[in-house]
Amino acid sequence: EAQVTQNPRYLITVTGKKLTVTCSQNMNHEYMSWYRQDPGLGLRQIYYSMNVEVTDKGDVPEGYKVSRKEKRNFPLILESPSPNQTSLYFCASSFFGGSSEAFFGQGTRLTVV
């Protein structure tokens, strides 16, 4: 089954404790991206990757890092989480970047206390 898998689905952490949210896709897509979803703001793009070892900032990259060492994986790293990063996070992948439909993961609800 074609899918994008994120882990964990839920995470509560404390300010400053480094964490990684994993994302994996099995569709051989070149393009992957991370979004955060906050009430009333829709989805805002954090980072995206056009291919292995190629990443770029989205609209809200501050406080986040990403890496793309393999085509299928695109982890999101919060080196020092802060409460304003409490949000619902989605990973997505697609064939042709923003010009083709994106497949989304189930989401990761992160709470930073």
Place this chain on the structure above:
Amino acid sequence: GESVGLHLPTLSVQEGDNSIINCAYSNSASDYFIWYKQESGKGPQFIIDIRSNMDKRQGQRVTVLLNKTVKHLSLQIAATQPGDSAVYFCATHTGGFKTIFGAGTRLFVKA
């Protein structure tokens, strides 16, 4: 900066009626437009898309209309069903690799 906005944060329709969800975008260079549906507890799911060289595209019970003159996009759902209850997002793409999402419209379907 570039923005995508929806006209109504919520929409309530009677089961069996047609629904129309609207979206306005700011960048006239936007060349690809997508509608996503997000059910509670799930990630957004692709519904239908349209490119800037078209003004209408139809799918199964859904139609997307694009008016580039006024930078307006709409999603029409025919014979709305309870399973259509969800949040609907429009998204625009302008060259490159960035996608801009609107804030979403929550559709309530009354039985």
